[in-house]
Amino acid sequence: MSTTLKAEKLLTIRFSEVDSMNVVWHGTYPLYLEDAREYFGALYGLDYMTIYNNGYFAPIVELNIKYHKPLRYGMLPKVVITYRPTEAAKIVFDYEIIDTTTNEKTLTATSVQIFTDKNQILMWDNPTFYTEWKKAHNLI
Amino acid sequence: MSTTLKAEKLLTIRFSEVDSMNVVWHGTYPLYLEDAREYFGALYGLDYMTIYNNGYFAPIVELNIKYHKPLRYGMLPKVVITYRPTEAAKIVFDYEIIDTTTNEKTLTATSVQIFTDKNQILMWDNPTFYTEWKKAHNLI
Amino acid sequence: MSTTLKAEKLLTIRFSEVDSMNVVWHGTYPLYLEDAREYFGALYGLDYMTIYNNGYFAPIVELNIKYHKPLRYGMLPKVVITYRPTEAAKIVFDYEIIDTTTNEKTLTATSVQIFTDKNQILMWDNPTFYTEWKKAHNLI
Amino acid sequence: MSTTLKAEKLLTIRFSEVDSMNVVWHGTYPLYLEDAREYFGALYGLDYMTIYNNGYFAPIVELNIKYHKPLRYGMLPKVVITYRPTEAAKIVFDYEIIDTTTNEKTLTATSVQIFTDKNQILMWDNPTFYTEWKKAHNLI
Numbered sequence: 001m002s003t004t005l006k007a008e009k010l011l012t013i014r015f016s017e018v019d020s021m022n023v024v025w026h027g028t029y030p031l032y033l034e035d036a037r038e039y040f041g042a043l044y045g046l047d048y049m050t051i052y053n054n055g056y057f058a059p060i061v062e063l064n065i066k067y068h069k070p071l072r073y074g075m076l077p078k079v080v081i082t083y084r085p086t087e088a089a090k091i092v093f094d095y096e097i098i099d100t101t102t103n104e105k106t107l108t109a110t111s112v113q114i115f116t117d118k119n120q121i122l123m124w125d126n127p128t129f130y131t132e133w134k135k136a137h138n139l140i
Numbered sequence: 141m142s143t144t145l146k147a148e149k150l151l152t153i154r155f156s157e158v159d160s161m162n163v164v165w166h167g168t169y170p171l172y173l174e175d176a177r178e179y180f181g182a183l184y185g186l187d188y189m190t191i192y193n194n195g196y197f198a199p200i201v202e203l204n205i206k207y208h209k210p211l212r213y214g215m216l217p218k219v220v221i222t223y224r225p226t227e228a229a230k231i232v233f234d235y236e237i238i239d240t241t242t243n244e245k246t247l248t249a250t251s252v253q254i255f256t257d258k259n260q261i262l263m264w265d266n267p268t269f270y271t272e273w274k275k276a277h278n279l280i
Numbered sequence: 281m282s283t284t285l286k287a288e289k290l291l292t293i294r295f296s297e298v299d300s301m302n303v304v305w306h307g308t309y310p311l312y313l314e315d316a317r318e319y320f321g322a323l324y325g326l327d328y329m330t331i332y333n334n335g336y337f338a339p340i341v342e343l344n345i346k347y348h349k350p351l352r353y354g355m356l357p358k359v360v361i362t363y364r365p366t367e368a369a370k371i372v373f374d375y376e377i378i379d380t381t382t383n384e385k386t387l388t389a390t391s392v393q394i395f396t397d398k399n400q401i402l403m404w405d406n407p408t409f410y411t412e413w414k415k416a417h418n419l420i
Numbered sequence: 421m422s423t424t425l426k427a428e429k430l431l432t433i434r435f436s437e438v439d440s441m442n443v444v445w446h447g448t449y450p451l452y453l454e455d456a457r458e459y460f461g462a463l464y465g466l467d468y469m470t471i472y473n474n475g476y477f478a479p480i481v482e483l484n485i486k487y488h489k490p491l492r493y494g495m496l497p498k499v500v501i502t503y504r505p506t507e508a509a510k511i512v513f514d515y516e517i518i519d520t521t522t523n524e525k526t527l528t529a530t531s532v533q534i535f536t537d538k539n540q541i542l543m544w545d546n547p548t549f550y551t552e553w554k555k556a557h558n559l560i
Binding site: 174213 | 432
Binding site for chain 1: 161163166167170171174197199200201202203204205206207208210260
């Protein structure tokens with residue numbers, strides 16, 4: 001039975017992340033999404049260190065971002081990150097960045113990660129630890 | 141009559157762009173793509189300063205990246221950037237990163253930019269300077 | 281009567297801040313120090329926005345860093361930032377980064393900021409708002 | 421007989437390196453200095469890969485920067501990097517960033533690197549390869 005997992009991470013916009021248009025530079029967002037992913041990972045036990053200690057890397061192979069509205073210094077955004085269940089040996093996340101003052105959606109994104117071993121060889125099948133993680137969270 | 145414009149930008153991989161997996165961190169690539177875009181802009185007269193001096197910003201509203209193979213410190217990649225003709229008031233680029241040693245494609249990406257005025261209000265129609273730029277390069 | 285002001289900011293080490301030696305890249309630290317400075321500013325009313333709203337910028341004119349020990353992913357460091365009183369029209373901060381697990385000092389640093397007006401012209405004298413800020417905090 | 425070695429590296433200012441004051445963000449400069457250091461290293465055989473292949477790391481232990489004037493997008497700066505001879509088991513560089521249009525000095529800096537083995541244990545003595553490098557370049 002499939003449900004889903006979600007987490008919300010508040011962002012602090014750094015002065016250095018704002019460009020000369022006074023908005024967060026578009027290339028900063030992969031960092032924000034990674035912050036959310038690591039936050040999710042820490043919450044549910046799927047962070048880099050856990051993956052690494054199980055013998056794997058989980059590199060990003062796809063990243064799709066739609067920028068709806070700019071973020072400015074002083075705004076209080078949050079990233080809502082949602083795990084998208086999949087049977088493939090992949091980790092798929094959907095993201096929304098919300099301006100918590102206006103409740104407007106400023107960005108949506110999706111990332112796809114695959115698994116490799118420590119020699120960076122692609123794993124075609126779900127690693128055992130990942131299958132067990134999915135079971136433990138009622139995702140399969 | 142529609143043709144297209146293309147440019148090739150060699151990349152230097154900075155030590156700081158490589159992560160602890162010894163590969164270029166996935167969040168570095170928007171920077172590489174921007175480097176290519178600025179290089180294209182300088183070559184064909186469509187850089188940030190030109191756009192700005194005509195009274196506009198051209199923020200990124202969409203960025204889609206597929207990571208095929210990692211880049212490592214010491215490799216000699218190039219970005220091939222191609223202008224994709226469109227009737228909309230948008231700038232669309234396709235990118236390929238090629239490892240020049242093996243000729244392998246390591247990444248493909250697409251970016252979409254729209255136009256805003258200096259108050260960051262969206263322009264629904266093609267700015268005159270942009271239409272003229274397209275004409276001058278036989279893109280419309 | 282001169283006392284001093286201090287703040288402590290916990291750091292989260294981002295995966296992307298770690299280089300291929302598995303330690304935080306040395307060029308990441310100006311960001312950590314800025315985080316601490318902004319945290320101090322928010323706490324005591326001397327952040328970028330306050331300075332800006334009073335009509336000034338406060339650019340960094342000097343930054344000195346001594347790196348004692350590396351930081352690694354997963355460590356729990358904090359920045360201790362201390363305001364150093366000065367009669368000059370400057371903001372001087374001293375920083376220590378402490379590994380909270382071992383209590384070891386991993387880095388010490390000092391930054392100096394001056395004041396400019398909005399046209400980026402140097403202010404030789406203390407801005408009124410800054411003198412009042414110092415008085416309000418018993419720093420002069 | 422002691423002389424010295426010098427190199428000059430032209431910089432391209434990236435749009436993303438400029439902050440909302442329209443000047444290069446102060447925390448960008450360690451990257452520029454590293455670019456110069458790597459350029460020097462490639463020129464004279466003292467780059468990261470050479471050091472690494474000899475069995476060592478050369479982490480930065482001290483970085484001192486004085487910011488004299490801001491850099492803006494579109495300016496054409498260069499870094500002049502000079503090797504400062506020392507008997508200690510250290511690599512010391514002095515840097516000047518020059519605006520090539522006005523010939524003004526915009527920044528001066530100094531970095532100090534030490535040597536560690538691959539386990540990141542400090543080397544108190546000059547590594548043999550480094551002593552030979554100094555001899556080969558008439559620096560000792």
